[in-house]
Amino acid sequence: MGSLKCVSWGFRLAIFFAAFLAVAGLGVAVPGAWAQDSAVASKTEGKTAHAVKFNAEVELLDCDGTPCVEARIGEGKPLKLGIDTGNQASILDKDVADAAGLKATSAMPAGAPAGMFRTTIPAVHIGGATLHEVPALGMSLSEMIAQKQMPNVAGTLAYTAFKDRIVQLDFVANKLRISELLTAAVPCSGTCDKFSLITFGKKGPPIVVAEGFEINGKAVSAQVDTMYTGTMVVYSASIDKLGLSDAAKAERTENFPLTDGGVDMKAAPAQKESFHGLALGVSAPVVYFPTPDVHEPDGLFDATVGLGVFYGSVLTLDFRDMTISVSRP
Numbered sequence: 557m558g559s560l561k562c563v564s565w566g567f568r569l570a571i572f573f574a575a576f577l578a579v580a581g582l583g584v585a586v587p588g589a590w591a592q593d594s595a596v597a598s599k600t601e602g603k604t605a606h607a608v609k610f611n612a613e614v615e616l617l618d619c620d621g622t623p624c625v626e627a628r629i630g631e632g633k634p635l636k637l638g639i640d641t642g643n644q645a646s647i648l649d650k651d652v653a654d655a656a657g658l659k660a661t662s663a664m665p666a667g668a669p670a671g672m673f674r675t676t677i678p679a680v681h682i683g684g685a686t687l688h689e690v691p692a693l694g695m696s697l698s699e700m701i702a703q704k705q706m707p708n709v710a711g712t713l714a715y716t717a718f719k720d721r722i723v724q725l726d727f728v729a730n731k732l733r734i735s736e737l738l739t740a741a742v743p744c745s746g747t748c749d750k751f752s753l754i755t756f757g758k759k760g761p762p763i764v765v766a767e768g769f770e771i772n773g774k775a776v777s778a779q780v781d782t783m784y785t786g787t788m789v790v791y792s793a794s795i796d797k798l799g800l801s802d803a804a805k806a807e808r809t810e811n812f813p814l815t816d817g818g819v820d821m822k823a824a825p826a827q828k829e830s831f832h833g834l835a836l837g838v839s840a841p842v843v844y845f846p847t848p849d850v851h852e853p854d855g856l857f858d859a860t861v862g863l864g865v866f867y868g869s870v871l872t873l874d875f876r877d878m879t880i881s882v883s884r885p
Contacts (some may be wrong), residue, residue, distance in 0.1 A: 605826070608722055608742055612734040616725060620707035622783050623725060623863070625732050627713075627724065628681040629656045637680070638712035639725065639732065641873065642860070644761040644779025646692040653694040660694075671696050680717065685734040690717045694808035712783070715764050720876045725782060727866055728885050744872075744879040747832045751780065751873070751880050757854045765857045766871070766880045769865075771843060772827045774798050777857040780873070780880065784862030787837055788829050789821065789844045793855035800824075804845045812873030821848040829865055831882040836865045 558689065612867040617636065622840045624638045624802030629652060640646075648658070650671055660673035677690040690713070700706045722735035722742070756763050756779070769776040776798065795804045806824040829841045841865075841880060846852055872881040 557559075562608070575636035575671040583708050602807045609736050610722075610724070610733040611736045612685035612732070614732050616727070616730045616732045619709050621785050622707050622709075622880070623732075624707070624709050625682055627820065629677060630679050630681075632656055635710040635729050636708070638707060638709045638783060639723075640712040640781075640783040641715050641764050642779060642783055642862075643712065643714040644716060644763060645876045646690055646712060646714040646717050647697070648675070648692045648694050649697040650694050651696070651698075652710045658694065669695065675745060682734060683730070685736075687713070687717050687721075707770075715873075715875060718873075718875045722872060722874045722876075724870060724872045725866070726870045727863075728868060728870060737883060738874075738876040740875065741877050744874060744877070744881050746883045747834055748833065748879050751878050754856050755853075757852070757856065759776075760853070768832050768880065768882075769859070769861055770828070770830045771798055771800070771859070773830075776859050778859040779853075779857060780871075782866075782871075784860060785863045786821075786844055786866060788826075788844055788859050789846065789850075789863050791852045791855075791857075792846060792861045793852070794858035795845065798858065800843070800845075803843060806845070809847070810844070820847050821850065822847065829861075834882060834884060835856050836882065836884075837867055838864075 564845060574590060609806050613639065614625050617626070619636055619638060623639055625633050627637045627723045628634055629648070632652070632655060635652065653675060656677070658675045658677065661676055662674055664673060672693060672695040675692055677692050678688065680687040692711070697706065697711070701708050718734070720737050722738065724733040726733065749766060751764050751766035753762035753766040755761060764780045765777055766780050767775070767777055768771055769778045769788075776788070776790070790798060790800055795801055803824040803826070806822045809820040809821050810823045811820050823842050824874070826841040826843040829836050829843070868881070870883045870885065
């Protein structure tokens with residue numbers, strides 16, 4: 557996938573839709589089996605998994621620093637879609653939706669952006685895998701792309717697109733693998749933990765939040781956002797309990813122009829960012845802290861982890877059994 561640029565569009569867009577959908581009542585429904593949070597997280601290291609059949613193994617591409625794949629909507633021509641575990645709602649450009657004959661599935665409330673609509677994509681083809689009945693939001697993306705407010709993609713696939721499947725993002729071999737639909741539990745292989753669907757803030761949509769991550773050896777519950785290219789952002793409510801009070805006083809900041817409309821974040825060196833003791837990211841890890849313009853999750857989880865943490869790793873997410881595995885070959 558090459559070097560990861562400091563482009564945090566997915567993080568910004570996820571928060572934008574979290575805030576907008578919560579206020580406007582446009583939330584894309586989470587499939588019924590996901591409506592409840594998973595059980596308390598537990599480490600399941602060293603289990604031997606049953607053979608998992610991957611229906612698709614495709615190139616994991618770099619779209620302006622964010623992960624994307626070549627896909628087709630129905631029988632349409634190939635296009636690029638981002639892989640966005642940090643968002644509940646898949647997004648599709650209006651022109652692509654129109655060409656595919658997609659229609660609005662329900663009326664939009666007053667105040668919704670012009671041209672935005674809820675829809676369902678009957679089939680998304682990625683290699684040998686077909687994702688069926690994918691809930692999505694249609695909207696025009698051309699202006700945002702032209703203004704460099706998002707990568708040059710035709711849309712994004714959120715975690716809801718992968719219900720009852722295992723998705724593996726291999727940042728070593730630059731491959732995306734998608735399993736067949738799972739009808740029975742598959743033991744998690746390697747260093748594993750559970751993830752839950754927890755709202756981003758008290759009124760936001762449910763997002764993927766995993767246990768097992770650590771900062772300087774202390775446990776962190778973290779949103780897993782594959783469209784955020786930073787490392788780990790620790791939110792204000794968790795700074796003291798994680799022993800990061802001094803680090804959070806850092807004067808050095810880095811600007812993320814595409815996060816929350818453009819914000820600065822405080823940046824400080826970290827001793828170690830890890831998953832159950834497995835060192836992640838680069839040899840000189842950096843931890844970020846929010847400034848007042850950054851949206852925060854009201855203390856419901858500690859942090860967000862992004863692509864900078866998964867550099868050189870293989871990330872596996874099981875969206876049937878709600879497990880996460882991180883390995884470094």
